[in-house]
Amino acid sequence: MALLRALRCGLGARAAGCPAGPLRPQPPQGRALRVGPRLASAASSKELLLKLRRKTGYSFVNCKKALETCGGDLQQAENWLHKQAQKEGWSKAAKLHGRKTKEGLIGLLQEGNTAVLVEVNCETDFVSKNLKFQQLVQQVALGTMLYCQNLKDQLCTYRKGFLNSSELSDLPTGPEREGSLKDQLALAIGKLGENMTLKRAAWVKAPAGFYVGSYVHGATQSPSLHNLVLGKYGALVVCETSGRTADLEAVGRRLGQHVVGMAPLSVGSLDDAPGGEAETKMLAQPYLLDPSITLGQFVRPQGLSVVDFVRFECGEGEDTAEAE
CATH class of the missing domain: 3.30.479.20 (Elongation factor Ts, dimerisation domain)
Structure with a gap:
């Protein structure tokens, strides 16, 4: 009986002009659909990435990581890049210390x-x-x-x-x-x-x-x-x-x-x-x-x-x- 009721409800919906196919959940009224943050800010993120790359000269991978870490703040991302590069530089300098520089x-x-x-x-x-x-x-x-x-x-x-x-x-x-x-x-x-x-x-x-x-x-x-x-x-x-x-x-x-x-x-x-x-x-x-x-x-x-x-x-x- 439950199956028949479900089929009848489906047929009734089609008869009322509803599209065929499985029913899809609808969002509650009064609430807008949310678009993923990556989709919503793809263009601006790319622009920021290119700007940071041109300004600092660091790789795209590091610039992207900096922007993600700093929430898209360009100045903070630039400062973060410099600090990370300095840390890595000091680490590498310690490893290379003593090698001849002629x-x-x-x-x-x-x-x-x-x-x-x-x-x-x-x-x-x-x-x-x-x-x-x-x-x-x-x-x-x-x-x-x-x-x-x-x-x-x-x-x-x-x-x-x-x-x-x-x-x-x-x-x-x-x-x-x-x-x-x-x-x-x-x-x-x-x-x-x-x-x-x-x-x-x-x-x-x-x-x-x-x-x-x-x-x-x-x-x-x-x-x-x-x-x-x-x-x-x-x-x-x-x-x-x-x-x-x-x-x-x-x-x-x-x-x-x-x-x-x-x-x-x-x-x-x-x-x-x-x-x-x-x-x-x-x-x-x-x-x-x-x-x-x-x-x-x-x-x-x-x-x-x-x-x-x-x-x-x-x-x-x-x-x-x-x-x-």
């Missing part, structure tokens, strides 16, 4: 009569050509430049200084950025998977009446790297000027080339005779671009005098340290 780059950054040279090392030449590694060198150069510019002193002559690895690591990344250069180092290690070191930096500040010549061997420059010049060798040459030099930039570059190529140990004086013990004195050395004269003979008519220099060679001292 490759890398010298970076030169100059603003007027303030110039810095930095050296950042990695394991392979392949990684040194990676933009992310070069951006790390840029951050180190900018951090060193900021440090130098913040030295509030009245200059009556030039000043020169050096920063070792630990001093570099503690420098802030910039006036408006949180964290230190060692944090940026950890991020780079996490992204590129090689051991890296912030080896050293040198800076020079000079007042009017001085000129800082500079040169980087095999230089490459990218507009995206804030006028940073990269290479394997670099030099800064401090000159006192008399105002009679026609082209300080060209002369400063040639002096830097000489320092890179001839690797002097001291400036020396114009009175030093060439050869013998004077072969490591800059002004007594044969001029790199014209060995028929000494560098002193090249400098004398230029209307300037060389007072100091800095020379960096990438990987310098690594073999000695390894032997010890």
